[in-house]
Amino acid sequence: MKINERFYPLVATLAVLALLYGYGIFEHRAFSDTYVLGALLTDNAFLIITAVGMTFVILSGGIDLSVGSMIAFVGVLMAELVTGFGMHPVLAAVISIIVGSAFGAVMGVLIAKFDIQPFIITLAGMFFLRGMCFLINLDSVPIDHSFVSEFSGFKIPLPGRGWLTASAVLMILTVIGGIIIAHYTRFGRNVYAIGGDRQSAELLGTPVHATIIRVYALSGFFSALSGVVFAFYTASAYPLAAVGVELDAIAAVVIGGTLLTGGMGFVIGTFFGGIIMGVIQTLIAFDGSLNSWWTKIMIGALLFGFIVLQRLITRSFSGMRAGAS
């Protein structure tokens, strides 16, 4: 039996990852060490967590531009709650995540009920949240608390010289959670259905509005969680943090093989997509002679490649109509 065409993009993603990683190992002996792997997982944790939320949004046929600002906003809010109000960081994190999810849900309501372009609503959300950061705090502030240092001190050793940090562990749990939501819940399947053909999904009895609202709430949740991880990881808050992360997240989703028009893709692909972006960055850092902007150029090229691939796959869809059995 030949492999299901829905997996083609995922296979391509894995091939790219294997190629890049293989190249890294071939060029730099140190690349094969688990130290690099651990660093990859940690450094890209917050990006991948956001991208998992973005995967749902894109699968549903939408876009969420507010996630970068959300990360910064959550950081600033947490700093305020912890240093200003003397709150425990965990409580502050819970509050921030609730606020983030609620904000996402409100955007979802506007998008679903008033049928406004997600691009516009989330663009407004992006400006709004970034502005809110400055309202709370103009400067970069440290988040000082023993829990935060414990968080960054937490390490699970890997075989070799590497280790898993708390950020990495949280990220892996998020990815697993995302996979379960996407593939093992009705909500998840409805997201795919709506992205595939919204009108038909409605006629099939899917609660379209409720699902869209939950999609943006979920994206709010994941980006707020990512903000928490980012704040703990950097032990500080900065109103201009994570500028442009929304675009990185979209890139990770697309490189992970999710169809930009919605309806097809995998959460695990997004994980690999994020890792690929990290590997490119690491490779360029290892090389030393290249300007770090090469990362962007490489990612741009990859994006092109994947979008063309998607095009071919959607086109082959009608071409290969196998006909009767």
Add this chain to the structure above:
Amino acid sequence: MAQATQPQQTGKTVLSVRGAGKFFPGVKALQDVDFDLHEGEIHALLGENGAGKSTLIKVITGVHPRDAGSVTLNGEEIHPNHPGDAQALGISTVFQEVNLIPTLSVAENLMLERQTRKFGLIAWKKTDEDAKAALEILGLDIDIHRPLGSYSVAIQQLVAIARAVALDARVLILDEPTASLDAEEIKSLFRIMRDLKAKGLGIVFVTHFLDQVYAVTDRITVLRNGELVGTFVTKELEQIDLINHMLGHELAEVSAHRHQDEGNYTGPKREIQVKNLGKKRVLEPVSLDLQAGEIVGLAGLLGSGRTELSELIFGTQRADSGLVFMDGEPVMLRSPRHAIRAGFGLCPEDRKQDGIVAELSVRENIMLALQGRKGWLRPIPRAEQQQLADKMIKALGIATPDSEKPVGQLSGGNQQKVILARWLVSKPLLLILDEPTRGIDVGAHADIIKLIKELCDEGLALLVASSELDEIVAFADRVAVMRDREKVSELTGAEITQENIIEAIAR
């Protein structure tokens, strides 16, 4: 198998509509319509294109909010806000056109919103088993993990039916479910409908095939221009009266077999030769000659290669062997664009996917092919567009308040007429029609056949793929019969009879 063919006039009313009204800007789609569905009956809902059949169904199932009237289910008034509500109440519906998700697998389409869950999570194994079982009822054996979009329209339609039937419902509504099915599949659908009827379900059945109405239904409700004409017992209503009720006048007699009155085309002889056109795993090489002024029918079962041959000639799919010659010169057919430039036209089978541009107006949709052929740098003057569009709206009886209405808002059959009009105005040298009259009512059927014949007299060569044999017999000069992705025989003149075609298909 229990076959309760006796109409059960005594059955309790399960679904009752009173005074239903629905108004769209400029259109009274429904006005003061009453409709009663009994338990254990199959009830035909009939009417011309645009009569309001689909609208009535959408009002019942909550797709459209109703502007007037009431709907009661088992004596209780219901107010579904969307089809999901109606499903939960026990009204299962197959809407007109295939309304499934092409990017999801067959199994997922069947089980969407009804997957078996354990601890809140979907149990895929059980869900897939249920999906398989749902398909088995229709005798459909396909890979349920492939994306739905990779299957033909007919299979997609069957999947949609399987989904509706699998739901444990009290009312089953089928809006033109048979439009893309072949005879065998229709038979198994009818078997299932009779089974469900014996179990006490009320079934609403919309179709334009009157023989199917008489084969399977107990009662008939006719709509015309959004109003109720009446409800009748099928056995007591003559077909001729039924047609009069639907059209509001008598049907113009369609002239007999074309091959008896051929030869009206007197222009220069032009010839299109298809030589060994084929593609691996899609179609065995086929050769076929077409002359200007000639209608060639393409007969064969579903999946016999009819659609594939049309697509290869038109360049939608690229052939890997063979060539098409026009007047002895080979034609480049690498894409539909080339084909259109060469003077070919294809009116596709799946209008939702490949045909209409829902947001564009009727006029714009009609002008697309002609404009495409002329090239976008030479726009057709607005007045000329208007004139052509109006002519077509009149000739084909397209039910629309004006030519500026977005095509997406027309009824299914009227959308089909718009696509047909698009290719007819472009005056191609070769026009390929894949199931041209699907979903078109009896009245318009006759108009279309008349128009097609006129065009042929003006020098058009026509290739018509159709699963309606009587249609092929009625107007083809020659019939190519396809089987198993191969051309198996060619019939001409007096050989063209339904019996001969069936024999060629079955041999």
